[in-house]
Amino acid sequence: MLSADVYAARRQAVLDTLEEGQAMLLLGAHHFLRNGDAEYRYRQSSDVLYLSGWEDPECALLLRKGAEKPFTLFVQPKDPEREVWTGRRAGVQGATGDFGADQAFPFAQLKMQLGEMLIGTRELFYAAGLDAGYDTKVLGAVARVRRKARDAGQVLPDAFISPGRILHEMRLFKSEEEVALLRRAGDITAQAHEAAMRAAKDGAFEYELEALVDYTFRRHGGSGPGYTTIVGAGDNANILHYIVNNTAMKDGDLVLIDAGCELNNYTADVTRTFPVSGRFTAPQKELYALVLDAQLKCIAACSLGHTFADVHDMAIRVLTEGMVELELLKGEVDELIETKAYKKYYMHGTSHWLGMDVHDVGSYVALGDSRPLEPGMVLTVEPGLYVPAADMDAPERFRGIGIRIEDDVLVTSGAPDVLTAACAKTIEEVEAVCQGSSLA
Ligand SMILES: [Mn+2]
Numbered sequence: 001m002l003s004a005d006v007y008a009a010r011r012q013a014v015l016d017t018l019e020e021g022q023a024m025l026l027l028g029a030h031h032f033l034r035n036g037d038a039e040y041r042y043r044q045s046s047d048v049l050y051l052s053g054w055e056d057p058e059c060a061l062l063l064r065k066g067a068e069k070p071f072t073l074f075v076q077p078k079d080p081e082r083e084v085w086t087g088r089r090a091g092v093q094g095a096t097g098d099f100g101a102d103q104a105f106p107f108a109q110l111k112m113q114l115g116e117m118l119i120g121t122r123e124l125f126y127a128a129g130l131d132a133g134y135d136t137k138v139l140g141a142v143a144r145v146r147r148k149a150r151d152a153g154q155v156l157p158d159a160f161i162s163p164g165r166i167l168h169e170m171r172l173f174k175s176e177e178e179v180a181l182l183r184r185a186g187d188i189t190a191q192a193h194e195a196a197m198r199a200a201k202d203g204a205f206e207y208e209l210e211a212l213v214d215y216t217f218r219r220h221g222g223s224g225p226g227y228t229t230i231v232g233a234g235d236n237a238n239i240l241h242y243i244v245n246n247t248a249m250k251d252g253d254l255v256l257i258d259a260g261c262e263l264n265n266y267t268a269d270v271t272r273t274f275p276v277s278g279r280f281t282a283p284q285k286e287l288y289a290l291v292l293d294a295q296l297k298c299i300a301a302c303s304l305g306h307t308f309a310d311v312h313d314m315a316i317r318v319l320t321e322g323m324v325e326l327e328l329l330k331g332e333v334d335e336l337i338e339t340k341a342y343k344k345y346y347m348h349g350t351s352h353w354l355g356m357d358v359h360d361v362g363s364y365v366a367l368g369d370s371r372p373l374e375p376g377m378v379l380t381v382e383p384g385l386y387v388p389a390a391d392m393d394a395p396e397r398f399r400g401i402g403i404r405i406e407d408d409v410l411v412t413s414g415a416p417d418v419l420t421a422a423c424a425k426t427i428e429e430v431e432a433v434c435q436g437s438s439l440a
Pocket of ligand 1: 269352380382406
């Protein structure tokens, strides 16, 4: 949790943005069963966390412009018998005492109370259509009091607007404390990647490195990976969302690890690719040097005067030129870009916003065009090249090589600030770490 002031200031910013007759309602994330009655560890929705820090399930957060009690929480009540099984709850008292709510009620009362509370609200910022169960609760609560409101000559919500319009625009711009968390998450992530580089060896399984990476996150106070850790050796690096991580690596392979530590609900997102043997082969070096060149030029483009799309265009330009030189592609660079021929070996985007969610919220366009980058935005920069072993069109020496290099970048009014700069990245740095002593 951040300090209570931070959440209070964010809620005030939302209330300041709302107009008279508007309110915002956020429903918490569900908890999910893994199998039988065993639950996945609960993670609250990032929007609820952003405005309150509230971490327990069964939660709704209501902000009403102009109300006597603008901030209402509906929460799991304290229940000593249940708490023996599932853990301590902050409860209704905690909601008002520690979390700053002006009033709080048990979540079970949402359907009975919400309608009354929304009398006088014309427009409700509520993410309708995402969760049928929540829609039934919310629309049912409004319907219950419609007649009463009409008889009293008062309004009820007749328009539902995505809360993201306000909230996700706020979340896109990171404050100093958010940047500090992302930087610390980046430092821990760098340690985890370097630990994996040191531990890789002929015959080791991908899941061993996954365990080491995830352990390193926890060891340094992270809550774990912010998304499922990807460890792909050899040709597995060419499967973009490879998470089975069940193959043994061998000398001569590269290993691609895409893993980020989540710390205090903010996550890093880093990819490094390194040789099991500790030394890149000549063809691996050729492709690695090209991806790194593209990545560095893309990072330089994360600055004022550029748009989000400019960063991707830079990656496409540098990689396509390089692929022609290396004879992965044949033809004119401009035409290969125009026809998207580069997608054969570079098929994904170069960046996404980063924050509480790994693919963080916030619009990528403004007035129909790609959005200009502004100070406070954090984005990933992750060009790659993927040459499947079975690709008979590619020069033989490149087949089975997959490389991605990914860092997290804060846009500032000056030079781009690489929040994950602590992690070895050049060929020399990576080889040096790989050849260092095993296991941190
Ligand atoms: Mn990413």
